[in-house]
Amino acid sequence: MIDESCVHCGLCLSSCPTYLVTGLETESPRGRVWLLSQHSSGVDIGHTGLKHLDDCLDCRACEEVCPAHIPVGHMVNQFRIASSTGVARSMVKPLRYFFATRRGRRRFKRLLNWSRYRVVKRTMSWFPGWIPPDALALASGLPQQTVETARPVMDPVKEGRVVMLFKGCVMDTVYGKTNQNAHDLLHIAGARVVKPELQTCCGALLYHSGDTEILRDLVLENLAAFEESGSEDVAVTAGGCSAFMKEYRHLFSPEDPIYDRVVRFAEAVKDVSDVLVQLGLPLLPSNGQRISMHDACHLAHAQGIRQSPRTLLRGAGYDLVEMPDSDRCCGAAGTYNLTHPEISRTLLGYKISDIPQDIDAVALGNPGCQLQIAAGLNKQGRRVPVRHTVDLLWDAYQGVNDGRG
Numbered sequence: 001m002i003d004e005s006c007v008h009c010g011l012c013l014s015s016c017p018t019y020l021v022t023g024l025e026t027e028s029p030r031g032r033v034w035l036l037s038q039h040s041s042g043v044d045i046g047h048t049g050l051k052h053l054d055d056c057l058d059c060r061a062c063e064e065v066c067p068a069h070i071p072v073g074h075m076v077n078q079f080r081i082a083s084s085t086g087v088a089r090s091m092v093k094p095l096r097y098f099f100a101t102r103r104g105r106r107r108f109k110r111l112l113n114w115s116r117y118r119v120v121k122r123t124m125s126w127f128p129g130w131i132p133p134d135a136l137a138l139a140s141g142l143p144q145q146t147v148e149t150a151r152p153v154m155d156p157v158k159e160g161r162v163v164m165l166f167k168g169c170v171m172d173t174v175y176g177k178t179n180q181n182a183h184d185l186l187h188i189a190g191a192r193v194v195k196p197e198l199q200t201c202c203g204a205l206l207y208h209s210g211d212t213e214i215l216r217d218l219v220l221e222n223l224a225a226f227e228e229s230g231s232e233d234v235a236v237t238a239g240g241c242s243a244f245m246k247e248y249r250h251l252f253s254p255e256d257p258i259y260d261r262v263v264r265f266a267e268a269v270k271d272v273s274d275v276l277v278q279l280g281l282p283l284l285p286s287n288g289q290r291i292s293m294h295d296a297c298h299l300a301h302a303q304g305i306r307q308s309p310r311t312l313l314r315g316a317g318y319d320l321v322e323m324p325d326s327d328r329c330c331g332a333a334g335t336y337n338l339t340h341p342e343i344s345r346t347l348l349g350y351k352i353s354d355i356p357q358d359i360d361a362v363a364l365g366n367p368g369c370q371l372q373i374a375a376g377l378n379k380q381g382r383r384v385p386v387r388h389t390v391d392l393l394w395d396a397y398q399g400v401n402d403g404r405g
């Protein structure tokens with residue numbers, strides 16, 4: 001898909017992270033639209049041109065500001081997938097191995113638990129060919145394993161909205177406790193929460209790496225889980241997953257026999273913060289804690305979600321301290337931090353410098369950003385916790401069960 005409507009206004013330049021890092025026109029949205037149009041007219045854009053397209057983070061920041069509504073990130077992504085270019089293809093095998101099946105996700109969980117040990121990290125760093133150094137650096141952002149304390153027994157909710165909690169693959173293996181907290185918060189907000197076992201990865205990481213074949217199987221499994229659960233909403237704790245599942249409909253033709261089911265599912269998908277705002281949580285007095293929000297690209301740019309997490313945090317008694325350019329990409333971008341380590345590291349450096357000094361935590365709503373920013377703060381020796389909005393809310397609301405139901 002090539003869009004010819006670019007008016008070369010340049011309004012997109014300052015919002016593009018790769019332009020910010022390199023200062024190159026060819027690393028800007030406008031430059032990428034030009035490269036795509038050259039390629040579609042049969043001009044050989046060469047290895048360098050392909051690299052500039054491949055460097056796009058698909059952060060969608062340009063799409064929000066473009067007066068001609070050109071979906072640059074989406075166009076570049078479709079080009080990479082259709083033309084089988086892009087270093088992200090090297091991630092297809094490991095992603096399939098770990099995330100396409102339940103067994104794979106169990107393996108991933110074991111690997112994660114193992115990689116938390118410092119002695120293992122040190123040993124692995126002696127054999128740099130085994131695990132890429134950037135993957136090792138990311139492992140420093142993994143949450144510590146904690147012993148789960150007994151949860152309060154909640155009154156069953158007998159009436160109210162039925163909400164399916166979508167677990168996700170990275171989210172559930174790395175931040176499973178966040179999903180549990182989301183479940184209990186939705187319950188406190190009055191929802192009848194269901195968390196079907198039969199659900200799977202949304203497919204975003206695989207699809208964006210160029211593996212389009214497996215998507216249908218994953219979508220069918222998620223459709224079945226949703227339909228059997230009888231839910232009105234699908235609440236999602238990972239911004240990358242909700243953004244991708246809302247766009248499922250664009251990946252299937254209207255002639256496809258499952259198209260109507262896909263549309264119904266996509267319409268039910270919501271970020272958990274939007275569901276909680278809609279249902280309503282009790283207002284709490286100030287707790288004096290200062291929180292700064294990082295807006296994940298796939299929440300802010302792809303879904304326009306900025307206010308719901310802030311509304312919830314304020315309502316739970318937190319004081320918000322805004323960070324500059326809170327919606328500029330942190331460089332995580334799916335597997336970008338592994339496939340494009342240099343640009344990713346530079347963007348992470350900008351993000352860490354922007355995080356205010358006098359805060360109690362950074363809040364966010366996407367696991368990739370959480371891992372990336374936590375690793376960046378660790379590297380600089382800054383002891384600021386990086387927390388999912390849902391976990392901060394759970395800190396404030398645990399023990400609160402207003403007895404609805």
Ligand code: SF4
Nearest residue numbers: 016057059060062073
């Ligand atoms: S999607 Fe992001 S990285 Fe790609 S061109 Fe747009 S702003 Fe730049």
Ligand code: SF4
Nearest residue numbers: 006007009010012066
């Ligand atoms: S903002 Fe849109 S129309 Fe303007 S230069 Fe960028 S891509 Fe082209």
